[in-house]
Amino acid sequence: MDATTTTRHKGLLRSRTASGDTQTAIDTWYRAAVERGQRICTVGTLPLTGTAAARETALDPADLHPSAEPARLVQRALGDGYQGLGVLIHADEVIATTSERFHDAVETALTDLCTDHPVEVLCVYDRPGVGTDCLDLAVEHHEGDLREEQLTVRRTTDVVHVAGEVDMTNLDVLDTALRATALARGRRLRIDLSEATFLSAGAAHVLHRHAAVLRQAGAHVELHGAAPPVARALQLVELSLRSPG
Amino acid sequence: MVARAPVHRRGHVHQALFYDSDDELLDAVVPFVEEGLKATEPTLVALNDRASDLLREAVGHPDLIFLGGRTRRHDPASTIRHHRELLAAHVADGARHIRVVGETPHPGHGSPWDWWARYEAAINHAYAEFPLSNVCPYDRRITPGAVLEDVMRTHPWLAADDGAHVANAHYEEPRRFLLGRPVSADPLETTSPPRFELLDPTPAAARRAARACADLLPADAVDADDVVMCVNEAVTNALTHGRSPVRVRLWCSADRLVASVADRGAGPPDPFVGLLPAASRGSAGLGLWMAHQMCSHVTFHRTEDAFSIGLVFDARDGGR
Numbered sequence: 001m002d003a004t005t006t007t008r009h010k011g012l013l014r015s016r017t018a019s020g021d022t023q024t025a026i027d028t029w030y031r032a033a034v035e036r037g038q039r040i041c042t043v044g045t046l047p048l049t050g051t052a053a054a055r056e057t058a059l060d061p062a063d064l065h066p067s068a069e070p071a072r073l074v075q076r077a078l079g080d081g082y083q084g085l086g087v088l089i090h091a092d093e094v095i096a097t098t099s100e101r102f103h104d105a106v107e108t109a110l111t112d113l114c115t116d117h118p119v120e121v122l123c124v125y126d127r128p129g130v131g132t133d134c135l136d137l138a139v140e141h142h143e144g145d146l147r148e149e150q151l152t153v154r155r156t157t158d159v160v161h162v163a164g165e166v167d168m169t170n171l172d173v174l175d176t177a178l179r180a181t182a183l184a185r186g187r188r189l190r191i192d193l194s195e196a197t198f199l200s201a202g203a204a205h206v207l208h209r210h211a212a213v214l215r216q217a218g219a220h221v222e223l224h225g226a227a228p229p230v231a232r233a234l235q236l237v238e239l240s241l242r243s244p245g
Numbered sequence: 246m247v248a249r250a251p252v253h254r255r256g257h258v259h260q261a262l263f264y265d266s267d268d269e270l271l272d273a274v275v276p277f278v279e280e281g282l283k284a285t286e287p288t289l290v291a292l293n294d295r296a297s298d299l300l301r302e303a304v305g306h307p308d309l310i311f312l313g314g315r316t317r318r319h320d321p322a323s324t325i326r327h328h329r330e331l332l333a334a335h336v337a338d339g340a341r342h343i344r345v346v347g348e349t350p351h352p353g354h355g356s357p358w359d360w361w362a363r364y365e366a367a368i369n370h371a372y373a374e375f376p377l378s379n380v381c382p383y384d385r386r387i388t389p390g391a392v393l394e395d396v397m398r399t400h401p402w403l404a405a406d407d408g409a410h411v412a413n414a415h416y417e418e419p420r421r422f423l424l425g426r427p428v429s430a431d432p433l434e435t436t437s438p439p440r441f442e443l444l445d446p447t448p449a450a451a452r453r454a455a456r457a458c459a460d461l462l463p464a465d466a467v468d469a470d471d472v473v474m475c476v477n478e479a480v481t482n483a484l485t486h487g488r489s490p491v492r493v494r495l496w497c498s499a500d501r502l503v504a505s506v507a508d509r510g511a512g513p514p515d516p517f518v519g520l521l522p523a524a525s526r527g528s529a530g531l532g533l534w535m536a537h538q539m540c541s542h543v544t545f546h547r548t549e550d551a552f553s554i555g556l557v558f559d560a561r562d563g564g565r
Contacts, residue, residue: 150449167448168481198452201478201532229470236535239326240522 007154008114009121011142013131013173015149022124022149023047026088029122033086038120039077044090046124059087061094061102066109074117084118091125091138100134107141132172139176146177153177158188163195166203174203178210187219194225204230204237212241257372260410261400262382263393267299270382273404274346275303277380281344282306287335291347292382293354300346312347321364322520322537325371332375345379353387357542357557358395359428360520365399366419367520380404398422423516428544431496431555433503439494451480451493451506458495458502459558466560467502471539478532479506479554486510487552500560505553512545512552519543 010029014022030048033040040056043064064070064087074085087110094103113119125131125138127148139146143155148170154161160181166174181189191207193199199207211221226234264270278300281288290300291312301311335343349365350356365381372379383396397415399422404410440461441454455476459469476493483491487508496503519533536556537543544555 165449165452167452167477168485169448198473198477200448200481201474201535202481205531229474232470233474233535236538237531240531240534242522 007144008119009111009142009144010123011138011146012122012124013127013135013138013146013148013170014124015127015169016129022147025147026122026124029120030086030088033088033120036086036120037083038086038118039080039082039084040086040088041073042088042090044093046088046090056088061098061106064089064106064109065102066105066112070109070113071117074113074119078118084120085113087113087119087121089121089123091123091131091134092129095130095134100137103134104137104141107137111141135172135176136180139173139180143177143180146173148173155181159190159192161192161195165198166196167198167200168202171200171202171206175206175210178206181210181214189214189219190222190224192224193230194227196226196230199230199233201233201237204233205241207234208237208241255376257369257375257377257379258402258410259369259372259379259400260381260402260404261396261413262380262404263385263396264382265385267296270296270384271299271303274300274380274382277344277378278304278309278346279306281342281378282308284342286342286344287340288344289331289346291345293348296348296382320537320540321360321367322522322534324364325368325520326522328368329371329375332372332377336375340376342376342378345377347379347381349381349383351383351392352389353384353392357544358389358392359426359544360537360542362392362395362399362426363423363520363545365396366417366422367517369399369401369419370517371521420516424547426545426547428546428555431503431544431557433496433498433501434494434505434555437496437498439496439505441493441495443493445484445489445491446480446493448477448480448484452477454493454495455504458497458504461497462502462560463499466500467558468539472502472504472556472558475536475539475556476504476506478536479504479556481532482506482513482554483508483510483552486513502558504556506556507551507553509551512547519545 012022012025026046027048030040041059042056043059043061062068063073077085091103094106107123110121114121123142131138146153151164151166151170151173153173155177160177162174207223211223214221223234262273264273278288287310288308289310289312290297292300297311332343349361351358351361381400383393397413398417400413401416402410403413440458443450443454452473455473456469459467459472480491480493483506487510489509491506491508494505515530518530519537522534540556541559542557546553546555
């Protein structure tokens with residue numbers, strides 16, 4: 001799976017208390033899909049504040065289950081003159097009406113669709129909600145592009161790219177993403193911090209802890225590109241790890 | 246008054262030495278230092294420049310180690326870290342006994358006191374494992390009365406007039422001293438309204454206010470990133486471990502920024518929080534330990550139903 005494919009299947013962790021940035025992300029995705037000429041399919045009800053240029057097709061979660069052969073939806077859209085499919089899906093509603101396991105299968109089917117067809121997917125997970133309760137699922141299925149209000153984590157074969165700010169409100173996202181990385185990666189890993197603008201002490205600690213676990217497993221781990229304030233947090237945390245009180 | 250290393254005693258022997266003149270300082274310290282040098286014990290001195298010169302002239306021994314420059318005491322957290330490394334290195338080299346004459350900064354030297362008072366209490370724990378005779382000289386001519394009181398409560402031993410050291414009846418167990426310590430507010434807090442005030446903010450909102458406040462100072466007066474980090478950590482602790490409402494206030498003048506983060510909880514239960522490297526103490530300790538190394542001063546104020554942290558950034562020394 002290459003980076004382009006995985007970034008076509010995006011995950012969005014939507015904070016219920018958020019300032020509206022995650023809503024903007026939904027609107028932006030929607031407009032881009034419309035501009036690409038894709039048929040917009042929605043699963044669940046997500047408020048769209050942007051101007052709807054195309055009619056949305058409401059789908060049932062079962063339509064996207066592998067057993068329903070969702071590729072047929074793409075063929076139909078192409079036959080109707082669309083350039084492909086844009087799928088907007090609310091994970092909380094899917095899991096509420098089906099199950100975690102069912103949603104897991106749907107996510108897998110969507111990744112396959114993005115790999116083989118002109119399909120873009122945005123999966124919205126609420127926090128609090130399945131974005132906290134089933135964070136593993138959100139992380140696992142959106143390794144190419146997982147967004148939270150303050151943070152974006154993008155993972156490829158040998159790079160974890162951390163952009164934005166990490167604090168107590170989204171530390172679990174970084175932690176879960178790095179844990180998934182530790183399980184899945186090989187011997188070389190770069191954690192790219194060039195777009196990280198803030199790391200709390202807890203975030204710096206989580207980074208060092210996962211890097212240490214990976215190194216103990218024989219991997220070569222590089223923390224790369226940290227700007228001075230981020231580097232300072234990492235350095236102080238490293239000092240504290242070297243000389244525990 | 247002669248400070249002597251106690252005989253047949255293991256662990257950290259932490260003594261206060263009060264003096265009223267240069268002669269009294271030398272009368273007490275020179276024999277203590279010479280005894281150590283004679284026994285080829287590592288003997289270290291951390292005094293102000295003038296007192297160091299006096300001692301150097303009086304002792305004139307090449308093995309006497311004067312700590313200065315990078316090892317000078319900037320803040321109590323990095324001082325503890327440096328000293329523990331230094332003491333551990335001497336022990337690893339085979340030292341069976343180490344002597345230190347170390348002056349602790351206080352307002353008489355132009356330094357804030359609260360965090361150094363906590364240092365004096367905490368090192369009874371932090372250096373306990375080392376075979377260390379540690380004499381802390383206080384010049385009564387310049388030491389404020391409140392500082393002398395804290396010194397009496399934090400040193401288990403006192404250098405006595407008859408040349409020995411005696412147990413100090415006023416010594417308090419560090420935990421008790423540290424958890425029951427009131428602190429007076431920073432002058433900036435009492436003389437002006439806060440520039441920013443937030444109730445139960447998200448950490449992100451607190452960081453934005455911290456940066457906006459730092460930006461009100463002249464460029465490079467304080468390190469805005471340090472202010473943001475320290476405020477974030479204090480707010481994180483309050484939101485995670487404290488009780489609502491969490492109140493953040495920020496003051497600034499042309500050369501000073503003060504942040505206060507208060508909640509209705511009892512404060513961190515760890516009395517040494519902020520002073521000791523904290524990886525094993527959970528994230529609360531880690532953030533406050535970092536703050537101690539970024540700020541010019543950190544104060545803890547505990548009352549029965551509230552806890553507040555004061556973070557001070559002075560422009561004079563570039564924010565630390």
